Each structure stands twice: as C-alpha cells, then as structure tokens.
Amino acid sequence: MFAAVPNIKHKAILFTAYGAGLRVSEAVNLRIKDIDSKRMQIFVEKAKGKKDRVVPLSLLVLDVLRQYIRMQDPMPRHYLFTAPNGTDAYSERSAQKIFQTAKQKAGIKKDISFHSLRHSFATHLLEKGIDVKYIKELLGHFDIRTTERYLHVSKEKLINIISPLDSLYNEDEEWGLRITDTDNTKKRIQER
Numbered sequence: 001m002f003a004a005v006p007n008i009k010h011k012a013i014l015f016t017a018y019g020a021g022l023r024v025s026e027a028v029n030l031r032i033k034d035i036d037s038k039r040m041q042i043f044v045e046k047a048k049g050k051k052d053r054v055v056p057l058s059l060l061v062l063d064v065l066r067q068y069i070r071m072q073d074p075m076p077r078h079y080l081f082t083a084p085n086g087t088d089a090y091s092e093r094s095a096q097k098i099f100q101t102a103k104q105k106a107g108i109k110k111d112i113s114f115h116s117l118r119h120s121f122a123t124h125l126l127e128k129g130i131d132v133k134y135i136k137e138l139l140g141h142f143d144i145r146t147t148e149r150y151l152h153v154s155k156e157k158l159i160n161i162i163s164p165l166d167s168l169y170n171e172d173e174e175w176g177l178r179i180t181d182t183d184n185t186k187k188r189i190q191e192r
Contacts, residue, residue: 004105010098012061012068013081013090014117016042019061021121021139023048024114028090030080037062044140053140122147 002018005011017027026047034043040057047053069075076082081090099114118139125135136147 001102001106001108005098005102007098008064008068008071009081010102012064013095013098014102015058015061015064016080017095017114018117018121019058020044020055021118021125022055023118024092024095028079028081028092028095031078032076032080035062035065035080047140051140051142053137055138 002011002014005014013027016022016030017024020042022030022044026044030042030044034045035057036043037057040059040062041054042057044053044055065080072082074086076086078087079089081095082088083090083094096114099117103112122135122139125138126132132144132147136144139147141147
C-alpha cells in the first residue's frame, strides 16, 4: 500500500501514522517541534484522554519526513502536515482520503480504515514479542483491556511458536535423546 502512494506528503502522513501507531487526529496535529531526531522520538501531546506520550521515531519515518520537508514550498513552520493554506493543520478527512486512495491503488479489497495503520502497528509489535504492557503505553491507552482488543494473533503464528523445551534441547543435546524426522513431526502437528 505504501508503494502505491507517489506523493511524498501523503507517504509521510501514512508512514508516520503506521510507524508510530498514531490515530489520524494525532498524525495531522503533529507539530514540527514534536519530532525529536536527536532522541529518535515523537512527542504526542494531549491526545485522546488528554494524555501526553512519547513514541519511537523510526529511521525510515525520519528519512521520509526529511524528504517531505525539503520538498515543501512554503516549508511548514508550525504543523508538520499543513493544509493547502500552509498554516493550518492538515484535515483528518483529507488524511483518511489519502488512506482510501492508497488502499484502492494497492488493490486492497478489505474494508479497512486509516485506524488500521494503528491496529497493524500494535499487532506487528506483539508478533515481534513486545510485551502488551509496553504496547499499551505506546498507544496511550489507560486500560490494558483497550490494548488487548487490538491484538489478534494469527493461528499460523501460534502454531509456529517453539516450545521452551525444544529450545532447551537444541541448546543442550546431552540428554541422551535423539529426535528423528523432525520435519515430518512438525508437519503432522501443523495439520491438526
């Protein structure tokens, strides 16, 4: 989907939203001063629930933002993503239209919205093994139950989890055991 977006400003909005797990309102209301490239952080001020938070700034997002800023005329002064008048924040509706256009160009038929970027951010972190408590903080949720609604782990990911016993066995093969035909065993387990 990102590859289907040729406009650098549109690409920057989508990359920033996904790369930091932002709501559409948070993405369009970012100010230039909220991007801290020295600490590699984005400051999200008074988001939903009037809660401030700091999220990581991806190197890829930083690169896209730098390209975007260099190409803007006039250069944004306050808001990172400005409306056509050059001073106001970009509208949520315009950002949502960017998402829908990118989705269509990419041939995605699934009924998803801009918020899916935030959902994907959370799900992908969970799949990488990040504790749900950290994801909760990154998303700015007050209650862990809100975060848990985002996190749907695919059955394929669950099937491929390696038992801690197998990990121990692979590290220390002095148990006097020999596992034979492990590929066939794995295949039978996956077919269940």
